[in-house]
Amino acid sequence: MTKHFNDETFRGDYTYYNSPEAIRRFPFPFDRDSYMYSVNIEQHPGGPAGSPFEYAFDVDEHYVAEMKDRAITLAEDPLRCQSLPHMELAGWDLLELIMEAKARDYPDLFGLHKDGDRWHWINRPLRIDQRFTFLDATTLPYGPMEYITRQAQGDFALLHEREGNLWMDAGMVTSQADWSLDFDVGMNFFEWHAPVPKAKKMGVFDKALKFLLAVQQGQAYRRLNWTMTVNPRLDTSPENYHKWGPEKRTITPQNVGRKQFLRVELQSFWRLPRSNAIVFPIRCYLACLDDLASQPKWGRRLHRVLRDLDPVLVEYKGFAVNRDIIVAHLARYDDGAPTSPGIFPD
Amino acid sequence: MSRQMLLRVTEVEPLTPLVTRFRFEHPERAALPLFSGGAHVVVEMPDDGVLRRNAYSLISDPYDGSGYEIAVRREDTGRGGSRFMHGQVATGTDLRVSLPLNLFALDPRAKKHVLIAGGIGITPFLAQLRQLERLQQPYELHYAARSQAEAAGLKLLPQTAQVHVHISENGDRMDPGALLEGQPIGTHAYVCGPEGLIAAVMDAGARLGWPPSALHAEAFAAPPPGEAFRVTIGSTGAEIEVGPHQSLLEALEAAEVEVDWSCRGGACGRCETGVRACHGRIEHHDHWLSPEERAAQTKIMPCMSRFRGDRLVLDL
Incomplete structure (x- = not known):
């Protein structure tokens, strides 16, 4: 269990780093030497002890620093957190889900005591001690969704189900791979996925929506998604593209190994009890190429995946400008040996 | 297939000659998952070598995890599930029950909710009423039954100004058009009951220019019999x-x-x-x-x- 929290930044001087344990438990997203979309879904939580899949909401060495980074982003742009009026109940559901999970899975870090609707929440890493009345938003400093997601790593989209579709009617989004809650809020599943290339033709979204609508209480699922980010930046938002977009041009053959990050999203799907809404947490993990290549299997595989990736996806994932440098750098880690199946290191 | 829980029947109460209420609790009194009004569970019935599975709306308070309650109408010409519940289930019987699933949820965007029930179609609304009370959202409920004796809902409905009972043998027939007429903009209507009632509400809504998305229906369908x-x-x-x-x-x-x-x-x-x-x-x-x-x-x-x-x- 994590006791140590890194003192690090996700902007400016970018002091973010992964300890050797954090590298070994990194959720490497490729289970084979090639990549195409798939509805790669499995049950969540559940996975090897110590892996980021073990618990409902993984708390790792980046927790405190990530929450500080979220607070900075929100102070600059409050619209990163929005909840349409009918979503407050779903916010309470989410608050309960996260508080119960953290208190159960990390009892030395978090505590939750309930006396009817009078709750007492303790968050030791963030030094929070809060007594409040469940379902009474006036007893918290923020609305329930904002309150709890200021204390939980990753972005959160709250989806309302109606008319056989899902609507993104609330969310906390500060560590996103170039999408905007302010733009997407109120959209349905097909509308907010419209920019994704190829997938519509492949029928991926029809299947994915049917799957999501069938998600029931007590049966949560996860999938991994990925992209590439220059510098360990959580807030790669369209709103701040002027800050991070130009950084793509700073990659050189000399610095690519430490400056180019694989960005992995651990996405999960949960049906919420009182609101019947679905919450879609999107937890972001970052690791630089050289750290990943410290696991020989990952070095070989990452080289093969990126070398052979469909150019349309290279463009969509936003690293076309650096692809050649990245692939050339990774080639040194690929001796051509076969790789074992599955995502975990050898 | 849904995750299941093994639950114990702790109360069996006849509401009318045909409808009986069953309460399920966890054998060790563990809290059951909460749910949203309109949700149902699937009850598994090991009936003499045949495994029957029927879906029933939950009628108890969605925010009370101490137990789940359902109301089952005996269908003597049905496929056997309700006969099993009435004939072979007693206090102390353990049955497998799925986790709640909601295909008939309230739309929280509604400015007001109009709930329209016919006969045993009252069941999903019993839980929705509790939810609406708790969230303090405006609603009215209209419950139609053929006779006082058959109206199982009477024992379960609160006697409040929002609840209206229409007993047709007393000459009080529910008029769906009149219920929908004059409702404020932003009202959602929900109907559960026989197909004829659902069609009447949908027709009235369409005639009065209601948006289709503001009209919700649950036909509590069981698999129809037919030729082999x-x-x-x-x-x-x-x-x-x-x-x-x-x-x-x-x-x-x-x-x-x-x-x-x-x-x-x-x-x-x-x-x-x-x-x-x-x-x-x-x-x-x-x-x-x-x-x-x-x-x-x-x-x-x-x-x-x-x-x-x-x-x-x-x-x-």
Whole structure:
């Protein structure tokens, strides 16, 4: 269990780093030497002890620093957190889900005591001690969704189900791979996925929506998604593209190994009890190429995946400008040996 | 298939000669998952070698995890599930119950909720009432029953100004058009009951210019009986006989052919099964497939739908 929290930044001087344990438990997203979309879904939580899949909401060495980074982003742009009026109940559901999970899975870090609707929440890493009345938003400093997601790593989209579709009617989004809650809020599943290339033709979204609508209480699922980010930046938002977009041009053959990050999203799907809404947490993990290549299997595989990736996806994932440098750098880690199946290191 | 819990029947209360209320609790008194008004559970009934599974709306307080309650109407000509509940279940019986699933949820965007129930269709609204009370949202409920003696809801409904009971043998017939007329903009209407009532509410809503998205209906459907038929399993070539009072899903389960399922009422889509060849006509009874999908005869929902013809090969 994590006791140590890194003192690090996700902007400016970018002091973010992964300890050797954090590298070994990194959720490497490729289970084979090639990549195409798939509805790669499995049950969540559940996975090897110590892996980021073990618990409902993984708390790792980046927790405190990530929450500080979220607070900075929100102070600059409050619209990163929005909840349409009918979503407050779903916010309470989410608050309960996260508080119960953290208190159960990390009892030395978090505590939750309930006396009817009078709750007492303790968050030791963030030094929070809060007594409040469940379902009474006036007893918290923020609305329930904002309150709890200021204390939980990753972005959160709250989806309302109606008319056989899902609507993104609330969310906390500060560590996103170039999408905007302010733009997407109120959209349905097909509308907010419209920019994704190829997938519509492949029928991926029809299947994915049917799957999501069938998600029931007590049966949560996860999938991994990925992209590439220059510098360990959580807030790669369209709103701040002027800050991070130009950084793509700073990659050189000399610095690519430490400056180019694989960005992995651990996405999960949960049906919420009182609101019947679905919450879609999107937890972001970052690791630089050289750290990943410290696991020989990952070095070989990452080289093969990126070398052979469909150019349309290279463009969509936003690293076309650096692809050649990245692939050339990774080639040194690929001796051509076969790789074992599955995502975990050898 | 839903995750299940083994629960114990702790109360059995006849509400009318035909309708009985059952309360389930965890044997060790553990809290059950909360739910949203309109949710149902699937109760598994081991009935003399036949495993029956029926979906029932939860009628208890959604925010009270101490137990789940359902109300079951005995259908003497039905397929046997309700007869089992009435005849063989008593206090102390342990049954497998699925986690709650909601296909008839309140729309929280509504400025006001109008709930319209006919007969045993009152059940999902009993839980929704509690939710609306707790969230302090404006609503009115209209409950129609043939006679005082048959109105199971009377014992379960609060006596408040929002609750209106229409007993037709007393000359008080519910008029769906009058209920919808003059409601404020932003009102949502929900109807559960016989098909005729649902159609009347939908027609009245359309006539009065209500947006379709503000009209919600739950037909509490059970798999309809029909003539026996035969299907072929594509992967093995095995032939499976479906009896007149059996659903295709039940026949597949009895033959140990694995099919995913959830609501068993043609609404959730889980059991959707491909059809490799169809020489005949699929009798679609679900609410899931689109008109085009039905006409194509390339998919079937085995929980509800039947077949008439020479040969139906399933992609299983």
